[in-house]
Amino acid sequence: MPRRIDIDPESVERYLQQLARFGAVGPTGVSRPVYSPEWVAAQDQVAAWGREADLAVRRDAVGNIWSRLNGTEDGKVIVTGSHIDTQRPGGRYDGALGVIGGLIALSALKQQLGLPKRPLEAVSLCEEEGSRFGRTHFWGSRAIVGRIDRGEAETLLDYDGISMAEAMRSVGLEPAAIPAAKRTDIDTYIELHIEQGPILESEGVVIGVVEGITGLSWTEVAITGRAAHAGTTPMHLRRDAACAAGEISVFVRRLAQGMGGHQKGTVGRIELYPNLVNVVAERAMLTIDLRNTDESLLQDAERQLAAFLDRLAAQEQVAIATRSLARFAPVSFPTEMVSLIETTARELAFSCRRLPSGAGHDAQMMARLCPATMIFVPSVGGLSHNVREYTEPAHLEAGTAVLLHSVLRLAE
Amino acid sequence: MPRRIDIDPESVERYLQQLARFGAVGPTGVSRPVYSPEWVAAQDQVAAWGREADLAVRRDAVGNIWSRLNGTEDGKVIVTGSHIDTQRPGGRYDGALGVIGGLIALSALKQQLGLPKRPLEAVSLCEEEGSRFGRTHFWGSRAIVGRIDRGEAETLLDYDGISMAEAMRSVGLEPAAIPAAKRTDIDTYIELHIEQGPILESEGVVIGVVEGITGLSWTEVAITGRAAHAGTTPMHLRRDAACAAGEISVFVRRLAQGMGGHQKGTVGRIELYPNLVNVVAERAMLTIDLRNTDESLLQDAERQLAAFLDRLAAQEQVAIATRSLARFAPVSFPTEMVSLIETTARELAFSCRRLPSGAGHDAQMMARLCPATMIFVPSVGGLSHNVREYTEPAHLEAGTAVLLHSVLRLAE
Numbered sequence: 001m002p003r004r005i006d007i008d009p010e011s012v013e014r015y016l017q018q019l020a021r022f023g024a025v026g027p028t029g030v031s032r033p034v035y036s037p038e039w040v041a042a043q044d045q046v047a048a049w050g051r052e053a054d055l056a057v058r059r060d061a062v063g064n065i066w067s068r069l070n071g072t073e074d075g076k077v078i079v080t081g082s083h084i085d086t087q088r089p090g091g092r093y094d095g096a097l098g099v100i101g102g103l104i105a106l107s108a109l110k111q112q113l114g115l116p117k118r119p120l121e122a123v124s125l126c127e128e129e130g131s132r133f134g135r136t137h138f139w140g141s142r143a144i145v146g147r148i149d150r151g152e153a154e155t156l157l158d159y160d161g162i163s164m165a166e167a168m169r170s171v172g173l174e175p176a177a178i179p180a181a182k183r184t185d186i187d188t189y190i191e192l193h194i195e196q197g198p199i200l201e202s203e204g205v206v207i208g209v210v211e212g213i214t215g216l217s218w219t220e221v222a223i224t225g226r227a228a229h230a231g232t233t234p235m236h237l238r239r240d241a242a243c244a245a246g247e248i249s250v251f252v253r254r255l256a257q258g259m260g261g262h263q264k265g266t267v268g269r270i271e272l273y274p275n276l277v278n279v280v281a282e283r284a285m286l287t288i289d290l291r292n293t294d295e296s297l298l299q300d301a302e303r304q305l306a307a308f309l310d311r312l313a314a315q316e317q318v319a320i321a322t323r324s325l326a327r328f329a330p331v332s333f334p335t336e337m338v339s340l341i342e343t344t345a346r347e348l349a350f351s352c353r354r355l356p357s358g359a360g361h362d363a364q365m366m367a368r369l370c371p372a373t374m375i376f377v378p379s380v381g382g383l384s385h386n387v388r389e390y391t392e393p394a395h396l397e398a399g400t401a402v403l404l405h406s407v408l409r410l411a412e
Numbered sequence: 413m414p415r416r417i418d419i420d421p422e423s424v425e426r427y428l429q430q431l432a433r434f435g436a437v438g439p440t441g442v443s444r445p446v447y448s449p450e451w452v453a454a455q456d457q458v459a460a461w462g463r464e465a466d467l468a469v470r471r472d473a474v475g476n477i478w479s480r481l482n483g484t485e486d487g488k489v490i491v492t493g494s495h496i497d498t499q500r501p502g503g504r505y506d507g508a509l510g511v512i513g514g515l516i517a518l519s520a521l522k523q524q525l526g527l528p529k530r531p532l533e534a535v536s537l538c539e540e541e542g543s544r545f546g547r548t549h550f551w552g553s554r555a556i557v558g559r560i561d562r563g564e565a566e567t568l569l570d571y572d573g574i575s576m577a578e579a580m581r582s583v584g585l586e587p588a589a590i591p592a593a594k595r596t597d598i599d600t601y602i603e604l605h606i607e608q609g610p611i612l613e614s615e616g617v618v619i620g621v622v623e624g625i626t627g628l629s630w631t632e633v634a635i636t637g638r639a640a641h642a643g644t645t646p647m648h649l650r651r652d653a654a655c656a657a658g659e660i661s662v663f664v665r666r667l668a669q670g671m672g673g674h675q676k677g678t679v680g681r682i683e684l685y686p687n688l689v690n691v692v693a694e695r696a697m698l699t700i701d702l703r704n705t706d707e708s709l710l711q712d713a714e715r716q717l718a719a720f721l722d723r724l725a726a727q728e729q730v731a732i733a734t735r736s737l738a739r740f741a742p743v744s745f746p747t748e749m750v751s752l753i754e755t756t757a758r759e760l761a762f763s764c765r766r767l768p769s770g771a772g773h774d775a776q777m778m779a780r781l782c783p784a785t786m787i788f789v790p791s792v793g794g795l796s797h798n799v800r801e802y803t804e805p806a807h808l809e810a811g812t813a814v815l816l817h818s819v820l821r822l823a824e
Contacts, residue, residue: 195644196641196643196644197641197643197644197645197646198644198645198646198649199646214643216643218689218690227795227797227798228794228795228796229608229609229770229771229794229796229797230676230678230680230701230703231608231609231626231628231676231701231703231769231770231771231772232607232608232609232610232769232770232771232794232796233609233610233676233770233794234609234610234611234676235665235668235669235675235676235677236669237610237794240665240678242661242678242679242680242682243661243662243665243679245658245661245682246657246658246659246660246661246662246679247658247662248658249654249655249657249658250655250658250659250662253647253652253655256647257647257648264642264643264645264646264647265647266642266652266654266690266692267654267655267658268642268654268684268687268688268689268690268691268692268693269684269687269688269689270654270657270682270684270687271687272680272681272682275680275681275682275683276680276681277630277680277681277699277701277737278630278678278680278701278797279678279680279797280678280680281680287689289642289643289689289690291642291643325689357643357644358641358643358644358645359641359643359644360643382640382641382644382645382649383640384640384641384644385639385641385690385691386639
């Protein structure tokens with residue numbers, strides 16, 4: 001199958017730059033928290049592009065924007081999309097590429113082929129990042145899957161103490177209507193996204209065929225030692241929370257390196273109290289991010305961490321309390337979906353390789369509903385959640401072409 | 413020499429509680445930054461007590477309060493004292509004990525013996541802690557020693573950006589007059605202080621005879637790595653500033669433990685950026701507090717630290733920059749001063765032991781001017797710079813008695 005539908009090779013980059021004006025931070029950054037004025041303006045732009053492409057556009061009960069290309073036959077819908085909320089600040093590509101790629105694919109299909117046999121929709125989702133409401137990711141896709149609890153919008157608070165319900169009402173959405181966003185008519189879901197890592201770039205590969213999404217285990221660790229004077233307290237009488245925190249950060253790396261494979265381990269956040277040059281720290285709070293593509297290996301890492309923390313508490317004579325901040329099991333995408341992307345990429349003559357996603361994505365939520373997979377394109381320098389995030393226009397177009405021809409196969 | 417002068421055994425504790433009302437924080441804490449209204453009120457109280465004891469009271473050019481008991485002969489002055497500024501918050505005993513102990517000693521001497529042969533003064537010093545003006549300690553004693561630079565009061569800023577000069581003027585002191593605070597007529601200096609550490613309490617000893625003050629080397633370390641996504645960045649491609657910080661905190665403890673003796677090493681302050689659960693830290697800032705009673709060993713610790721940081725920067729592929737925040741060489745008090753305290757304590761039948769001070773004190777500044785030493789009493793739990801700091805009344809009285817009889821020996 002050579003390329004049947006053409007895409008304006010510069011259009012993806014051009015639309016991305018236009019979308020990046022909403023919530024722009026400096027020359028290349030974007031800060032677009034869900035339900036903010038910038039986010040509303042960006043969703044309105046997405047909707048406007050959908051209508052320009054003569055697609056049927058609607059906003060659902062949580063604010064996801066759906067642009068539909070009807071099929072000549074009825075039936076379940078082939079969906080593509082991603083999110084337009086960002087980190088604070090993030091870059092121009094994370095999420096936005098999948099939204100724009102989906103719109104461009106459906107637009108090109110409609111213009112060059114007319115109606116496909118089966119219906120297609122491109123969706124622009126909300127609050128994938130959890131950058132405004134820290135305790136939820138995948139808000140838009142959770143609504144579609146029907147996994148938002150009754151009353152949850154009232155209790156979720158953003159970093160300024162505003163509830164999700166208030167935030168929704170401020171943009172004209174009614175939380176009581178959330179269940180109406182649930183879909184039961186989705187056939188498949190394909191999401192185009194930047195890799196957010198260095199693998200494709202370092203191997204010179206254009207298309208990443210995503211086999212699954214890494215499982216994630218986030219733990220908050222609170223250490224309580226004893227404050228003491230740094231000049232007068234003998235080393236052997238200390239119960240130093242900062243030293244315990246240091247030992248944990250060293251251990252977490254050693255654990256991940258020792259396990260090898262896809263195991264990752266990160267201590268990204270540390271807070272000491274009282275955090276003074278001449279006081280042995282009384283308390284430390286830190287976070288541990290463990291990830292693995294294999295659930296049993298991830299559980300093994302969690303067990304090794306727990307055993308280490310027990311030993312450390314005894315050895316350092318400190319109290320260590322832990323709390324799970326997030327836990328997602330790994331997701332494996334169905335073989336037929338992965339093969340579809342791989343076959344399409346090869347037929348379009350793009351180099352490709354299979355790889356897992358180390359980051360979480362709406363596709364892992366959509367996978368609860370239907371067969372799903374993802375397409376990755378390279379990120380320069382592997383940068384992610386960074387205002388300098390960049391993907392070459394040729395790679396943006398390549399990813400969009402693979403997305404387009406993959407959904408076309410499904411839709412015919 | 414049995415006890416020749418008696419002290420009301422409860423007076424030290426009673427005066428301390430009264431002074432603690434100025435700047436009280438909760439039931440046992442005190443926050444009394446230099447030149448604040450609370451500090452002024454406390455110095456006024458000290459001056460009032462001096463006058464009640466029929467001593468000649470004066471305020472010098474930086475606000476130190478001097479209470480003088482004239483001698484029957486002229487000549488150089490025997491000085492005792494300490495400071496009444498505190499940490500924010502600190503406890504009731506640090507500094508205040510030496511001020512009140514000195515006043516009580518001179519008052520009791522005057523009442524029970526009349527004028528000694530040589531003049532005595534009790535001084536209440538200012539800004540020993542550096543808790544308001546972080547870049548200076550020993551402000552009051554530096555003025556006495558003549559080590560405040562011309563114009564320094566204009567450039568030193570407190571944590572709110574107010575200059576030392578403005579702060580002085582706000583309490584009626586003129587910075588241009590600082591040189592007038594210099595003294596050239598001081599014979600000896602003895603400071604009574606709580607230990608701020610656990611040694612006396614753990615050995616059941618009442619009087620600490622301070623042989624000298626530990627040298628101190630404070631270094632700020634800035635680490636620059638590379639921000640990266642915690643889920644997507646392979647372990648071997650990371651340049652993780654948090655891991656480097658963890659390795660440093662582990663090393664600093666190992667260094668101090670390995671050197672043994674009086675070597676101490678503390679990482680008390682760590683800040684990460686961006687400090688997020690799912691981002692490999694781009695930058696870390698931490699502080700290292702190294703102390704030793706022996707200058708050559710302290711230099712050795714500094715050299716070992718510098719070599720380690722060089723190796724670490726290469727190994728972690730991070731940039732490491734260091735900056736000295738403070739550096740004081742160890743001070744050894746003269747043998748005759750140390751022996752004076754030891755002999756006096758033994759004759760008064762108090763258990764005693766020699767020990768170095770791990771914390772800095774005005775005595776180390778006064779030692780540049782005259783023979784000096786210190787007397788320590790136990791701190792319950794070794795607590796220091798802590799609102800729960802506590803010393804038993806019997807120990808407060810014991811320390812004051814040793815102070816009194818030591819200055820009496822010098823004054824006769």
